[in-house]
Amino acid sequence: xxxxxxxxxxxxxxxxxxxxxxxxxxxxxxxxxxxxxxxxxxxxxxxxxxxxxxxxxxxxxxxxxxxxxxxxxxxxxxxxxxxxxxxxxxxxxxxxxxxxxxxxxxxxxxxxxxxxxxxxxxxxxxxxxxxxxxxxxxxxxxxxxxxxxxxxxxxxxxxxxxxxxxxxxxxxxxxxxxxxxxxxxxxxxxxxxxxxxxxxxxxxxxxxxxxxxxxxxxxxxxxxxxxxxxxxxxxxxxxxxxxxxxxxxxxxxxxxxxxxxxxxxxxxxxxxxxxxxxxxxxxxxxxxxxxxxxxxxxxxxxxxxxxxxxxxxxxxxxxxxxxxxxxxxxxxxxxx
Amino acid sequence: xxxxxxxxxxxxxxxxxxxxxxxxxxxxxxxxxxxxxxxxxxxxxxxxxxxxxxxxxxxxxxxxxxxxxxxxxxxxxxxxxxxxxxxxxxxxxxxxxxxxxxxxxxxxxxxxxxxxxxxxxxxxxxxxxxxxxxxxxxxxxxxxxxxxxxxxxxxxxxxxxxxxxxxxxxxxxxxxxxxxxxxxxxxxxxxxxxxxxxxxxxxxxxxxxxxxxxxxxxxxxxxxxxxxxxxxxxxxxxxxxxxxxxxxxxxxxxxxxxxxxxxxxxxxxxxxxxxxxxxxxxxxxxxxxxxxxxxxxxxxxxxxxxxxxxxxxxxxxxxxxxxxxxxxxxxxxxxx
Numbered sequence: 001x002x003x004x005x006x007x008x009x010x011x012x013x014x015x016x017x018x019x020x021x022x023x024x025x026x027x028x029x030x031x032x033x034x035x036x037x038x039x040x041x042x043x044x045x046x047x048x049x050x051x052x053x054x055x056x057x058x059x060x061x062x063x064x065x066x067x068x069x070x071x072x073x074x075x076x077x078x079x080x081x082x083x084x085x086x087x088x089x090x091x092x093x094x095x096x097x098x099x100x101x102x103x104x105x106x107x108x109x110x111x112x113x114x115x116x117x118x119x120x121x122x123x124x125x126x127x128x129x130x131x132x133x134x135x136x137x138x139x140x141x142x143x144x145x146x147x148x149x150x151x152x153x154x155x156x157x158x159x160x161x162x163x164x165x166x167x168x169x170x171x172x173x174x175x176x177x178x179x180x181x182x183x184x185x186x187x188x189x190x191x192x193x194x195x196x197x198x199x200x201x202x203x204x205x206x207x208x209x210x211x212x213x214x215x216x217x218x219x220x221x222x223x224x225x226x227x228x229x230x231x232x233x234x235x236x237x238x239x240x241x242x243x244x245x246x247x248x249x250x251x252x253x254x255x256x257x258x259x260x261x262x263x264x265x266x267x268x269x270x271x272x273x274x275x276x277x278x279x280x281x282x283x284x285x286x287x288x289x290x291x292x293x294x295x296x297x298x299x300x301x302x303x304x305x306x307x308x309x310x311x312x313x314x315x316x317x318x319x320x321x322x323x324x325x326x327x328x329x330x331x332x333x334x335x336x
Numbered sequence: 337x338x339x340x341x342x343x344x345x346x347x348x349x350x351x352x353x354x355x356x357x358x359x360x361x362x363x364x365x366x367x368x369x370x371x372x373x374x375x376x377x378x379x380x381x382x383x384x385x386x387x388x389x390x391x392x393x394x395x396x397x398x399x400x401x402x403x404x405x406x407x408x409x410x411x412x413x414x415x416x417x418x419x420x421x422x423x424x425x426x427x428x429x430x431x432x433x434x435x436x437x438x439x440x441x442x443x444x445x446x447x448x449x450x451x452x453x454x455x456x457x458x459x460x461x462x463x464x465x466x467x468x469x470x471x472x473x474x475x476x477x478x479x480x481x482x483x484x485x486x487x488x489x490x491x492x493x494x495x496x497x498x499x500x501x502x503x504x505x506x507x508x509x510x511x512x513x514x515x516x517x518x519x520x521x522x523x524x525x526x527x528x529x530x531x532x533x534x535x536x537x538x539x540x541x542x543x544x545x546x547x548x549x550x551x552x553x554x555x556x557x558x559x560x561x562x563x564x565x566x567x568x569x570x571x572x573x574x575x576x577x578x579x580x581x582x583x584x585x586x587x588x589x590x591x592x593x594x595x596x597x598x599x600x601x602x603x604x605x606x607x608x609x610x611x612x613x614x615x616x617x618x619x620x621x622x623x624x625x626x627x628x629x630x631x632x633x634x635x636x637x638x639x640x641x642x643x644x645x646x647x648x649x650x651x652x653x654x655x656x657x658x659x660x661x662x663x664x665x666x667x668x669x670x671x672x
Binding site for chain 2: 296313
């Protein structure tokens with residue numbers, strides 16, 4: 001199939017860029033040294049490629065992601081790197097022979113894990129990002145409580161998310177070391193084999209974790225590209241030019257493509273169009289000025305400012321090489 | 337069912353606010369004077385309530401919305417107020433006895449309509465918003481071309497979208513009149529019965545259209561509320577507090593709820609939490625400081641900054657009165 005025959009807006013993944021990204025990361029962090037985060041692509045077909053490279057343990061952000069991975073036969077070692085107050089759906093997967101580990105950072109989330117039938121946990125440690133995670137000096141206490149409740153404590157996790165986008169790699173490395181020192185101290189108190197953390201932004205410098213939770217490296221993101229990472233931008237949204245106006249009154253000409261707020265993650269701002277200047281984004285439209293004259297019916301590739309929330313808006317993604325559609329994958333881990 | 341038993345994040349609609357909004361608009365613009373825009377809620381169950389009040393013609397923004405409305409038996413008079421280059425799916429609905437009208441603003445979109453099997457069109461006229469729409473003085477020419485191609489031209493549409501959020505109602509009314517003068521001039525050249533346009537922001541002052549395309553009035557939006565409209569904010573996202581930190585080092589305390597970028601339209605900025613100050617939003621988390629002490633497991637209602645792109649991220653919405661869930665509706669018009 002030719003890419004121009006796809007209904008638009010359509011999510012495109014450059015097959016060669018994806019393959020290169022997966023291979024480069026697997027070279028650097030082979031097998032279980034990487035626990036790919038599926039939240040970045042929400043696509044079991046893509047996860048299957050990561051598993052084929054030897055990364056058979058996965059990181060998830062939602063219960064639905066855990067369920068979908070287990071249903072796809074990728075349930076060998078699933079970590080829900082997030083806190084939940086109702087773990088019954090996770091417990092049901094454990095009963096079905098998936099291996100599910102959940103993060104805990106409080107007595108309440110510990111109790112929910114035990115009550116829901118999850119048997120293995122990681123203690124989530126705050127290493128500086130103001131989000132989830134228990135204070136490092138309380139981690140050992142929580143691990144003791146978990147073991148007393150009959151849970152297996154596999155170790156710790158801690159995410160230095162506030163450092164991922166720091167443009168200065170030296171400063172990023174220095175602060176990563178500080179964060180990981182906190183995680184190591186907590187780990188000494190908690191015990192277990194696993195020290196899980198990190199992400200695409202610190203994949204090259206976070207040498208302290210036993211497993212890195214990177215996800216964005218597969219499809220990449222403009223912000224990560226700006227931070228000087230070697231992975232290639234693989235994801236675009238294909239759109240059709242549905243209207244062109246030469247000019248009206250004093251306004252110069254513009255074009256309108258059929259991709260809008262409902263097809264683009266907007267929290268990092270407007271998308272970009274090669275050779276164009278974006279004016280604004282509406283629900284189903286992108287209004288932009290183009291350096292090259294465009295005609296109604298032309299196709300444009302739009303680069304979203306933030307990949308993760310963009311992918312989750314689409315039902316499928318198309319793997320392409322040039323103008324050829326090689327494969328179409330369901331984005332099957334959406335929702336909660 | 338109690339609202340606190342819902343898995344979170346969960347989209348909630350206040351039943352009484354919705355009922356009041358629908359009734360107030362139907363009082364002002366009864367029956368066919370309103371052509372509700374389904375893009376605002378993407379939910380056929382809600383559209384059915386609008387139809388029960390007498391609004392049996394609907395506005396859609398995507399082919400999928402038109403298909404879903406027809407499949408739900410709401411295909412009496414569907415307007416796709418948008419340009420498409422491939423109208424075959426619309427033509428198939430016409431063959432199945434739905435009445436489908438599509439907007440055209442160029443020879444290319446005219447040809448697509450004819451080729452796809454759509455028989456009725458509106459000429460989309462640019463009235464000032466730099467998006468779709470032909471220049472007013474070219475509208476008559478396009479209508480002639482459409483009739484020559486065998487299409488029925490029902491009239492014109494023009495959307496003064498750039499005026500919707502103007503805070504000064506007097507200025508909004510003055511500029512609406514200017515825009516509608518352009519639409520009226522085009523209508524004189526085009527002919528037909530229909531003059532379609534307007535939206536929630538101009539519902540009270542746009543007295544020139546024969547049918548108003550308002551959608552947001554049903555669930556409303558914080559920006560529209562700020563513009564002094566009388567409709568009530570009906571939509572919130574229910575979230576669970578999954579982590580609470582008293583303080584770490586010099587950072588004051590914060591809470592984390594399980595609602596993030598993948599459950600909130602972010603193009604108008606951060607959401608708000610009653611009694612709280614939002615710090616930042618991550619993929620699946622909202623980090624905020626709360627005036628009242630919160631505990632892990634507490635529920636919070638989050639008000640998204642933009643309703644339309646929020647609704648489209650959810651599979652269902654729950655109609656609630658206080659803590660009681662009265663009904664659950666599928667958000668069944670998502671995608672393209």
